[in-house]
Amino acid sequence: MSDVTDDGVAVRADSPRQRPLRDRLARAVDRYLLWGYAGLAILYLMLPVVVMALFSVNDPPGRSNLSWHGFSFDAWLDPFGVPGLFDVVRTSVLIAFLSTIVATGLGTLIALALVRYRFRGSSTTNLLIFLPMATPEIVLGASLLTLFVAIGQPPLFPTNFVTILIAHIMFNISFVVVTVRARLYGFDRHLEEAAMDLGANEWTTFWKVTFPMILPGILAAALLAFSLSIDDYVITSFTAGRTSTFPIFIWGSARVGVPVQVNVIGTAFFLIAVGFVAITSYLGSRAERPLPPPRPEPDERAATPVVERTRASVPQPEG
Amino acid sequence: MHLRQRILRLTPYLLLAPGILWLLVFYVYPSIQMFISSFWSGSLETGYTVSLANWTTYAGAIDRYGEQFLRSIVYGAAATVICFLIAYPLAYTIAFRGGRYKSLLLFLVIAPFFTSFLLRTQSWKIILGDDGILFGPLKDLGVLPEEFRVLATPVAVVAGIAYNFLPFMTLPIYVSLEKLDGRLVEAAKDLYAGPWRPTGTVVGGIVGALVAIGLAGAFEYVIPVWAVVGALVGAVIGTAFLSESFVRVVLPLSLPGVFAGSLLTFIPSVGDFVNAELLGNTQTRMIGNVIQSRFLENNDYPTAAALSFILMAGILIAVAVYARLLGTDELTSARG
Numbered sequence: 001m002s003d004v005t006d007d008g009v010a011v012r013a014d015s016p017r018q019r020p021l022r023d024r025l026a027r028a029v030d031r032y033l034l035w036g037y038a039g040l041a042i043l044y045l046m047l048p049v050v051v052m053a054l055f056s057v058n059d060p061p062g063r064s065n066l067s068w069h070g071f072s073f074d075a076w077l078d079p080f081g082v083p084g085l086f087d088v089v090r091t092s093v094l095i096a097f098l099s100t101i102v103a104t105g106l107g108t109l110i111a112l113a114l115v116r117y118r119f120r121g122s123s124t125t126n127l128l129i130f131l132p133m134a135t136p137e138i139v140l141g142a143s144l145l146t147l148f149v150a151i152g153q154p155p156l157f158p159t160n161f162v163t164i165l166i167a168h169i170m171f172n173i174s175f176v177v178v179t180v181r182a183r184l185y186g187f188d189r190h191l192e193e194a195a196m197d198l199g200a201n202e203w204t205t206f207w208k209v210t211f212p213m214i215l216p217g218i219l220a221a222a223l224l225a226f227s228l229s230i231d232d233y234v235i236t237s238f239t240a241g242r243t244s245t246f247p248i249f250i251w252g253s254a255r256v257g258v259p260v261q262v263n264v265i266g267t268a269f270f271l272i273a274v275g276f277v278a279i280t281s282y283l284g285s286r287a288e289r290p291l292p293p294p295r296p297e298p299d300e301r302a303a304t305p306v307v308e309r310t311r312a313s314v315p316q317p318e319g
Numbered sequence: 320m321h322l323r324q325r326i327l328r329l330t331p332y333l334l335l336a337p338g339i340l341w342l343l344v345f346y347v348y349p350s351i352q353m354f355i356s357s358f359w360s361g362s363l364e365t366g367y368t369v370s371l372a373n374w375t376t377y378a379g380a381i382d383r384y385g386e387q388f389l390r391s392i393v394y395g396a397a398a399t400v401i402c403f404l405i406a407y408p409l410a411y412t413i414a415f416r417g418g419r420y421k422s423l424l425l426f427l428v429i430a431p432f433f434t435s436f437l438l439r440t441q442s443w444k445i446i447l448g449d450d451g452i453l454f455g456p457l458k459d460l461g462v463l464p465e466e467f468r469v470l471a472t473p474v475a476v477v478a479g480i481a482y483n484f485l486p487f488m489t490l491p492i493y494v495s496l497e498k499l500d501g502r503l504v505e506a507a508k509d510l511y512a513g514p515w516r517p518t519g520t521v522v523g524g525i526v527g528a529l530v531a532i533g534l535a536g537a538f539e540y541v542i543p544v545w546a547v548v549g550a551l552v553g554a555v556i557g558t559a560f561l562s563e564s565f566v567r568v569v570l571p572l573s574l575p576g577v578f579a580g581s582l583l584t585f586i587p588s589v590g591d592f593v594n595a596e597l598l599g600n601t602q603t604r605m606i607g608n609v610i611q612s613r614f615l616e617n618n619d620y621p622t623a624a625a626l627s628f629i630l631m632a633g634i635l636i637a638v639a640v641y642a643r644l645l646g647t648d649e650l651t652s653a654r655g
Binding site: 031033034035037038041042044045046047048049051052055065066067068106107109110112113116117119122125127128129130131132134135136137138139140142143144145146147149150166167169170173174177227231233234237238246247250251254258262263266269270273274277281 | 330331332334335337338339341342343345346347348349350352353355356363367405406408409411412413416422424426427428430431432433434435436437438439440441442443444445446448450451452482485486560582583586587589590591592593597607610611614615620623624627630631634638642
């Protein structure tokens with residue numbers, strides 16, 4: 001059993017020495033146990049999502065959708081068949097859309113500053129980015145509400161659509177910074193230097209070289225911001241006032257019974273988000289692919305590291 | 320040229336300004352305002368006055384809601400331990416055995432985030448219902464006694480919290496394991512690192528018993544029975560599955576990820592009130608439930624602000640200790 005406890009790093013399969021049967025058995029148990037455990041964990045993670053989707057085709061006699069009554073596709077054919085549901089979904093989508101645009105813009109600028117420049121105060125900035133993510137949502141919501149109450153006049157109090165938007169932009173900024181920054185770390189600065197060598201100014205270099213390279217990261221950040229915003233209940237409940245969003249609607253109906261249509265919309269959001277992730281990760285993997293061998297085109301030549309080209313162009317001393 | 324250089328030096332600050340300003344006005348300032356508001360007296364109609372004499376709000380809040388504070392910490396800690404027990408082997412499998420399925424598995428870990436948090440919790444209500452899709456059939460078969468229940472007990476609340484924050488634990492551990500240099504393990508093996516016996520049996524047994532005692536305490540279960548079960552399970556794991564190369568190389572090197580994950584799980588767990596509300600009962604109310612009802616139902620802003628401030632201060636201390644020990648880099652990079 002000496003090899004049961006493998007470190008997990010690839011084991012040479014073509015080991016010249018034949019292992020004893022007991023060892024091979026132990027190895028198999030180890031491998032399948034680990035995979036089995038991981039599989040159960042994934043199942044635990046996915047189970048509620050599956051149940052949500054399953055109960056979107058349930059056929060409950062009343063409003064309560066807590067037990068299985070039979071298959072029905074009715075709710076999918078009439079997803080807004082519950083009074084008020086369309087309005088709250090529209091409000092949620094609008095807030096998510098606006099907060100994503102603003103937060104992605106602000107967050108990307110911060111990420112650029114943090115990765116591209118050495119400056120005084122960068123560690124304080126890092127801390128300020130980190131703290132909102134480490135603060136429990138209830139404290140974020142509660143502190144914003146005390147601010148709005150203290151100001152005590154429109155448009156901030158009574159709380160409304162604007163205050164929800166302010167809150168969502170606030171909590172999204174940090175997530176955008178972290179996501180875009182991760183993308184920027186792996187960025188090859190030589191590409192920009194090459195563009196500058198070829199006569200592009202900072203502005204052109206940014207839009208023609210930098211921006212297309214970090215675009216997948218920005219899209220991923222925007223997707224994250226959108227899904228965080230559309231799903232937020234806790235902070236929104238403090239800043240919403242009389243405005244209702246989709247999560248607030250779910251919370252309100254949880255006591256009297258969540259209608260099937262809510263599951264339909266939840267499932268639809270899930271499918272759309274998964275589709276977006278598939279697209280952005282496809283774009284990301286394309287951008288990460290190694291560059292094709294140089295062809296005699298000006299765009300491609302820009303990709304060769306500057307140092308090499310300069311060295312090649314310097315006349316080498318003979319002999 | 321001189322002017323141009325000066326502008327270049329200002330560039331990072333110009334890039335930072337709008338976003339940082341937003342965070343200062345709508346994150347930092349509200350936190351200060353919350354502290355001020357906890358010293359308020361008065362009402363929404365008459366207006367509020369600030370007075371240091373209102374420190375009694377804090378004394379009253381701790382006196383009345385100490386129980387809920389304690390319960391939140393216990394539930395948060397229990398959820399963090401459960402998350403670790405699930406997340407570590409999961410992250411390990413993805414990092415070392417994932418192969419070409421690595422990104423698919425990682426995607427499955429974060430996929431639940433694309434579903435409404437409330438709908439997922441609502442799904443647990445369906446799954447764990449007394450005669451629901453899980454326990455209903457088991458009760459019909461006679462496997463479980465008729466009075467067996469999970470919903471509206473501490474177990475349901477902690478399981479719901481652990482479920483919601485499991486990815487926050489898994490991803491940082493994965494990141495730290497992924498960075499690990501496999502040659503170190505090879506080296507350990509070359510230096511005769513073998514099975515971790517008999518130490519593993521003893522250590523596994525002790526750790527297993529302690530974890531089981533803690534969880535049983537949080538769930539209000541019979542402690543001695545679970546302590547024995549935990550000791551047995553721990554001893555088996557320690558004997559059969561832990562090697563010296565894991566305990567001395569892999570585990571220590573992944574500890575930053577474990578710490579980051581624990582913090583990222585524990586903090587939101589302590590402040591959570593959705594799980595306690597939807598999956599619990601009146602005996603499982605957490606501090607978040609109190610803060611929410613004080614704010615939104617009773618309009619008792621001073622007490623609610625005081626409670627929130629205590630919660631935030633506790634968490635800031637935890638973060639400060641963490642940052643002092645390990646730096647903030649691991650935390651922010653782990654989340655991405």
